[in-house]
Amino acid sequence: MQSSQANCGASPFKELDLHKIKVSCSNCSLSELCLPRGMGQGALEKLEDIVKRSSPLQKGEVLFRAGDKFRGIYAVRSGLVKVFATADDGEEQIIGFFLPGEMLGLDAIDSQVHACNAVALETSTYCAVPFSELSEVCKEIPELQNQLFKIMSRELSVENQMLLTLGKKNSEEKVATFLLTISSRYHQLGFSAKEFKLTMSRQEIGNYLGITFETVSRVFGRLQRNGIIKVNRKAINILDMVALKNLVSGCDN
């Protein structure tokens, strides 16, 4: 666990952080994936007024903790963030890994308290959007309101898929599904769909998929022996995309 060094002093909601330089959603390469999608220039400027950009987070630093008061939602700008719940016994269950352009913290809008923790898995930056202000701007800008509905809706779809994966698939199908999902999301960001680096550890992959890290390791080994992927520590190379997709029987997309 990296919780010892992890301090939440970086939260741009609390101390007014230094980055008062105007956030520019307009120039952001992620604008078509993120909150600004589908908004006109005038609307964008109102959004930019309330969005706060974070200073870089180091590996292990937290965006928010379970129990923290909900202040707003977050968009990953760069890096990788994991979100996890902590059970009574202290064990964690990873809810998701968040790549650039993806939003987190949405589940706390209702309760106004974060039930999960968010931690950077590598050096990362993010934008923070105070929810009370966002809610106000949504009243003025219908496109923004609709985009937020869509983002939450998509997150629900993703979790539905994950319920299917956890409930119906065996370890091999789980790992294959995981690789395909990561591949597709990297691809959407303009990276290679076949070669990428898994920042998260085997432990974290297994935790996310509801299996042990030994099993993850064994499945990786088997897939490699079958010529479907090539694994070198964190580096993954998908050699036979078709075969990988065929492994995933229970996926309906």
Place this chain on the structure above:
Amino acid sequence: MQSSQANCGASPFKELDLHKIKVSCSNCSLSELCLPRGMGQGALEKLEDIVKRSSPLQKGEVLFRAGDKFRGIYAVRSGLVKVFATADDGEEQIIGFFLPGEMLGLDAIDSQVHACNAVALETSTYCAVPFSELSEVCKEIPELQNQLFKIMSRELSVENQMLLTLGKKNSEEKVATFLLTISSRYHQLGFSAKEFKLTMSRQEIGNYLGITFETVSRVFGRLQRNGIIKVNRKAINILDMVALKNLVSGCDN
């Protein structure tokens, strides 16, 4: 499977249904759980103008199917609705059971196509809210917009909990968690938290929890032998609520 008889002719989005009698959210006993929560009288009337009430659905009849174009979201008024995804092999994965006051279909807002099926498990009624119109009304009524954000957020929280349950718990903990969740939701509706009827079959409970129906049956038997619950077919009686809660180690609420 009940798919043979199940026909979707009842959809109040398609044929203008007979129920042109004004929907009265104001008088609805569920208004404090449902969409109207926190809205003033004037706002309520605008909402009532667009909500359509369904005629009763019989057991096995569908609200919507995977592949259907998304028209709007649904609120259960009475009865019980199950939502499930269908995998390639035809096997279903139940995503959730929806009680009165709970909303479904939210995951299709983004894609505009339903990825899941919704079927009544007993005689049920519901309200349908065309989304394009709802979205318009949200612009005028900020409380409604916020309530919709909250409802989607709560759904995300529920699914996060479910990910934890599926990923970390053994069969006994899963069943105990399931009973406690159902109990709590019935209680919130004004029913007994200790005695209730499980409308869904063992098969469906198992499917939802990622275990077989035989295992569900065995766990029920074990809990009964331990004096924690009393089971008589579909009727459940929680004899020792504290013991039941103690079984659920990994739940953080």
Place this chain on the structure above:
DNA sequence: CGCGTCGTTGAAGCCGCTCAATAGATGTGG
């Protein structure tokens, strides 16, 4: 270089699955 972390691999055990038989509940038609 030595230490700690992470990943791989092996061996044994267990939880939940599969297969199967039975009983109870429900529905139907004569």
Place this chain on the structure above:
DNA sequence: CCACATCTATTGAGCGGCTTCAACGACGCG
């Protein structure tokens, strides 16, 4: 009202996939 068919639930026996426990190897960092 009963005989029969069907579906659901319960219970048992054996098996298998994943976990657990353990040892070892590979990096990376001081």
